[in-house]
Amino acid sequence: MLNKIELINYFQALIEKDEVTNTLLLALKHKYHCVYTHCLNVCLSSYLLSRKMNLSDEECINVALGGLLHDIGKLNISSKILYKPGPLDAKERSIIVRHPINGVNLLNSSRYLDKVHDSILYHHERYDGEGYCSKLKEEDIPLKARIISICDSFDAMISFRNYRNILTLQEGKDELIRNSNTQFDGSILNNFLEIIDDYYNQYYNSQNPSYIQNTKIDSNINTNWESILDKLPDIGVILIDKHDKIQFCNKFAASIRNKNIEDILGSSFTDFHRKHRNSIIKDKLLKVKLGEINGWERIMKRSNKYLENKYIAIHDEDNKYDGLLMLTRDVSEQEKMLRLLEKSIENLNILVQANSLLTEVYDLEEILIRASVVFNKIISVDHISIIIKRYMDDDYYNVNNIDGFTENIQEYINENLKEFFYTEDSSIELIKIDDKNLITSALHLENNNKALIFIQTDIETEVEEREKKLLQVISNYTNSAIQKYLFLMQIEEKAIKDNLTGIYNRQYLQRIIESLNPDLNSFAVIMIDINNLKYINDTFGHLYGDLLIKTTAQILKRSIRKNDYVFRYGGDEFIILALSCSEKDVKSIIRRINNNIIFIWNKREKDIKLTMSIGYSISSKGISINTIIKTADENMYIEKEKFHNYSKKHLKANTLYQNEKKDSSFSK
Structure with missing residues (x-):
């Protein structure tokens, strides 16, 4: 056993x-x-x-x-x-x-x-x-x-x-x-x-x-939350109750304050600090209770470490203040890098410190903020934006939209965006547009993904060769951070995307429709079913059937509008969720589907024709989402029945024609 x-x-x-x-x-x-x-x-x-x-x-x-x-x-x-x-x-x-x-x-x-x-x-x-x-x-x-x-x-x-x-x-x-x-x-x-x-x-x-000892199991499996928090190597956690008494303090939080956990627990949060700071701490607590403090706050250097605090108010079910969670993180490496940049911009070795600032974050907004901080140490930045394009996606992901640029620079970026992404050159480029400089850097990521950094500066800003080198190295650190983000994004997408087609799965459909209210939102549900898929699988094999399913997903993606969703509902069935959609819009989508079937499949595969049965339903007040989906499904099956009746009639006519040819040949 x-x-x-x-x-x-x-x-x-x-x-x-x-x-x-x-x-x-x-x-x-x-x-x-x-x-x-x-x-x-x-x-x-x-x-x-x-x-x-x-x-x-x-x-x-x-x-x-x-x-x-x-x-x-x-x-x-x-x-x-x-x-x-x-x-x-x-x-x-x-x-x-x-x-x-x-x-x-x-x-x-x-x-x-x-x-x-x-x-x-x-x-x-x-x-x-x-x-x-x-x-x-x-x-x-x-x-x-x-x-x-x-x-x-x-x-x-x-x-x-x-x-x-x-x-x-x-x-x-x-x-x-x-x-x-x-x-x-x-x-x-x-x-x-x-x-x-x-x-x-x-x-x-x-x-x-x-x-738990000597086990291969992930240490999180059987560990309570106190044990998890105690093992955090670089985040301090302190829990304070509504009476300002400290109820929990992890090891890191105690160590950076040079105190024992036993001496901290049960003490007043104000007494926990030096006396000359009591009034500051009381004021801070009041602001937390009133919801006036949000985000990370830099605090003074302590024990050769630069620290930041974040205060999170806890409320009970009646929304009354019930305590406070204080997080402390060590930002010494980032601070050292910034101070080194201030001291000697010419020394490229200082950029090694940028690694700790950029390569340990996984949120794109945070990457942009930190990159902006570093770039500002080299040149005066008016506005910065990062645009990402994944290899398999048609759309761009824009971090901090380009509205902050001048109109002429916005126009220049929009006109040349595709060209920027196709370039193999990853060097820093400087383009003068009116009274501004536009600095561009192309980042070549893994798996053929790409990113572009755009920086707008004043025309007077000097961007010599040494500044370009510094910008290039920091761009490389930004590259690493973006790659980590995309990797995590890929993992998250696996939970909501269909493995075969790459489009959203049925579970994600459930999440989307739960957020919709037919009384407030206008939308349409379009059900699509591939005709004769079982016959194709049995005759030509499942690999060919899979190709048909993947091509169908591609056709549907190309046929929908920008804000619509397409899901694989299961087997040979797909659903399009068209938001803010009228019946005219639905018919336009169906027309594009039929056109794309011809252009993408039927012109290439002449022996086997791809056909689909399509039904739809449009939301209206008082009708539940499940009823809307059911109606679309029923309408789709009506179309499917028409297709089967047509196929049988066509097959019977074709058989009679072939038999007549045989009889005629025999009599001759």
């Missing part, structure tokens, strides 16, 4: 084989860590219980996978509801009870859906028929779900929940027995009670992470 660490590593390896499931589980881990740990416990306990019941190895694994994913649907639930300390109202409960359905929908394109479907959808059914979502009872509840139900409930009993006290092991056993044959299947429960001590002592992941 595998031990706990081996079991967790085994199931992690299984999950990593499916990109959809792995992405969702990682999202759950980072958004709701306690739910993730709960799922891990249900996975382990359900696996042990399945083995005790002498299920096959495959069944044991499938039950455990269901345990690991049973609460994945809670990703769609607000933390305000999920972590509410008191009882839920009717609306909140209606949201909570949908999490099994949410889970099945999220895993719609997962390779594991068939294995875990019943475990997720029915794990809140009760043996007496009083559960949800389907009111099943006794043997009608799938076996997997009856197993998960016991393991799920037991872990909830003995783990932290903000709406009730934690039960001891014995209290948990008693509660299970009390609900035998009402909430739980009594025969399965008897098996669980036989292995419960072994599970609790050897496999249960408690809130206390002290048992």
Whole structure:
């Protein structure tokens, strides 16, 4: 029998084989860590219980996978509801009870859906028929779900929940027995009670992470938030309650103040500082409570370090001030670089320090701000903008739009943008336009992505060879920062984009439509289905079918307007969500689709014609989004039926014609 660490590593390896499931589980881990740990416990306990019941190895694994994913649907639930300390109202409960359905929908394109479907959808059914979502009872509840139900409930009993006290092991056993044959299947429960001590002592992941030693598992899996914050190497964290008492201080925050954590906890935040600063600190606290402080604030040099503080006010459910979170970060390297630049602009070695300023940030706005700071040390910058184009995208991403440039410079950039992106030259260029200088730098990124830096300066600004060299080196550091951002952006996109076509997936469609209100937003839903895809797959192979699907996605992308969305709905079906759209606009989109089919596919592939069935529906007040989608789907199937009837009639006519030719030939 595998031990706990081996079991967790085994199931992690299984999950990593499916990109959809792995992405969702990682999202759950980072958004709701306690739910993730709960799922891990249900996975382990359900696996042990399945083995005790002498299920096959495959069944044991499938039950455990269901345990690991049973609460994945809670990703769609607000933390305000999920972590509410008191009882839920009717609306909140209606949201909570949908999490099994949410889970099945999220895993719609997962390779594991068939294995875990019943475990997720029915794990809140009760043996007496009083559960949800389907009111099943006794043997009608799938076996997997009856197993998960016991393991799920037991872990909830003995783990932290903000709406009730934690039960001891014995209290948990008693509660299970009390609900035998009402909430739980009594025969399965008897098996669980036989292995419960072994599970609790050897496999249960408690809130206390002290048992984790020499494990391959990511250290975040079983660690509580205090442990995580204590391990941060360069961010200080201090939590202050509404009475200005310090309730938590991590190691880094204590070390930069040359104090022991024990001496800090419980002390007043004002007493925590030197007496001559008490009035300043009190004023700062007042401004935080009033919401007047936002962003990072540079503070004085301390212990040979340059530090910045950020103050985040915490409010209760009634929006009353409930405390303060203070973050402190070390910006010594950045400060050193700026001071070196001030001392000696001619010494290129100082630019090594730019690495710490630019290559450790992953937010484009922050990259631009920091790059601007450094560029301003070399030349006087009026305005700066970065424009990025990814190799596979038609659109540009503009960081800090070009409206800040003069009109003539804006016109020059717009007219020459494509030429800028096609250039292979990455050197700094200086262009004089009226009374301004436009400095350009082309950045060649990985995977054929490119970025352009545009800087506007006064005509009097001297930009000699030495300034160009400095600008070039800093541009290279900016290049590195942008590449890291694009890499993280690519990871995030995998969760919302279809692997085959690169367009948005069904899960992202759900996120978009949840933000729409048919009473306030005008939009149209266009459903598209590829005709005869099964015949094409069977006749020419799935690789050819995949090519057809990818080409369809390309055609739809080229046919929509700038602010519209196109999604792969599943298999051979696609959805276009057209915002601020009239019926005339919809017909224009459909016309462009038909034209693009001819230009992109039918002119190239003469043997196989690509045809699509298209139906649409336009939003109106009082009609739900689901009804709009359903209507578009029904209209699409009407068109599909017309296509099938036409195809049958055409085939029959063609067959009669061929038979007539044969008869005529025979008689001759």
